[in-house]
Amino acid sequence: MNELLGDISRRDFMKYCAGAAAVLGLSELELFEKVSEALASSSTKPPVVWLEGQDCAGCTVSLAGALNPPASALILDKLSIRYHETIMAASGYVAEAAYEETVRAGGYVLCVEGSIPIADDRFCMIAGRPFRRTVEEAAKNAAAIIAVGACAAYGGIPAAGPTGAVGVGKVVKNKPIIHLPTCPVHCDHLVGSILYFLATGTAPPLDKVGRPKMYFGETIHDNCRRRSYFDNEMFLTDWNDPEQKNWCLYEKGCKGPDTYADCAVRRWNDGQNYCVDCGAGCMGCAEPEFYSGMSPLYTADSKRSRDIMARKKAGLIPPLKEEA
Numbered sequence: 001m002n003e004l005l006g007d008i009s010r011r012d013f014m015k016y017c018a019g020a021a022a023v024l025g026l027s028e029l030e031l032f033e034k035v036s037e038a039l040a041s042s043s044t045k046p047p048v049v050w051l052e053g054q055d056c057a058g059c060t061v062s063l064a065g066a067l068n069p070p071a072s073a074l075i076l077d078k079l080s081i082r083y084h085e086t087i088m089a090a091s092g093y094v095a096e097a098a099y100e101e102t103v104r105a106g107g108y109v110l111c112v113e114g115s116i117p118i119a120d121d122r123f124c125m126i127a128g129r130p131f132r133r134t135v136e137e138a139a140k141n142a143a144a145i146i147a148v149g150a151c152a153a154y155g156g157i158p159a160a161g162p163t164g165a166v167g168v169g170k171v172v173k174n175k176p177i178i179h180l181p182t183c184p185v186h187c188d189h190l191v192g193s194i195l196y197f198l199a200t201g202t203a204p205p206l207d208k209v210g211r212p213k214m215y216f217g218e219t220i221h222d223n224c225r226r227r228s229y230f231d232n233e234m235f236l237t238d239w240n241d242p243e244q245k246n247w248c249l250y251e252k253g254c255k256g257p258d259t260y261a262d263c264a265v266r267r268w269n270d271g272q273n274y275c276v277d278c279g280a281g282c283m284g285c286a287e288p289e290f291y292s293g294m295s296p297l298y299t300a301d302s303k304r305s306r307d308i309m310a311r312k313k314a315g316l317i318p319p320l321k322e323e324a
């Protein structure tokens, strides 16, 4: 147990660090010590401003609901959440004053949850101001910017509606943005990215659409336990047929071959399970095209699914390598 990390045991902390340590070329213990040092060297807790636009607060719930280790022990106790509409006790003018004071001082981690409407500012107004302008303003003095969840990253489900919903990168230019899609955000991705920033002062290495490579470097399909059925074209067509129980979900619309995320290995709900193992197929919520570009979700009767099969037939999706 480390005094600075309070209730978080070293073993639990390592769960968050596993990806980040490998990317940094550090052992998990070295990263643990680096983050502890960063927290110790600051006389104040690192400040966080968390804005919510067109969202369902699901990403906040995903984070707050983490059980083991308790993400809240780090996020709420070790960081200073200056502004967060859903969890802060203050409201009205007091809340807005806390926001303004923090933004003036600068140097905070800016987390944005929810998309930003650009068709008309009136689709999302907070404290009488367009959300778009609030995001632009808060980004200026931020030390790090994290687009939390699919909506803030690329527009997400609201982008299928009439508001012209976009992700943070469409309104904040010339600043690096850590994109953490999936719907909702995975709490390990969020906590791990914040730890990486605390340890290094920089964003983790990102892929071409701004996602940390340590979490979004492989497809769901690369690690799926139904994969041998895909390779042998054994596709589940009847949910009620026990013989098909473990077969590939391609015919049920699975977008795993086109979706980069580590859900198949990290899993969700404290490592309990994830979409494909629940029999639901991957909806592609980690990709910029989610939601419209992945629809319809539960049938292979879509352009994307046909493209996946065409690539399979052309040998462009190589079969799983035999274990050495």
Ligand code: SF4
Pocket (backbone or CB within 6 Å): 220, 221, 224, 225, 226, 227, 228, 230, 247, 248, 249, 250, 254, 255, 256, 257, 276, 281, 282
């Ligand atoms: S298509 Fe989906 S269910 Fe089938 S192997 Fe790929 S990820 Fe798994």
Ligand code: SF4
Pocket (backbone or CB within 6 Å): 182, 183, 220, 259, 261, 263, 264, 274, 275, 276, 281, 282, 283, 284, 285, 286
């Ligand atoms: S398996 Fe697919 S749909 Fe499920 S959370 Fe991961 S990326 Fe999203």
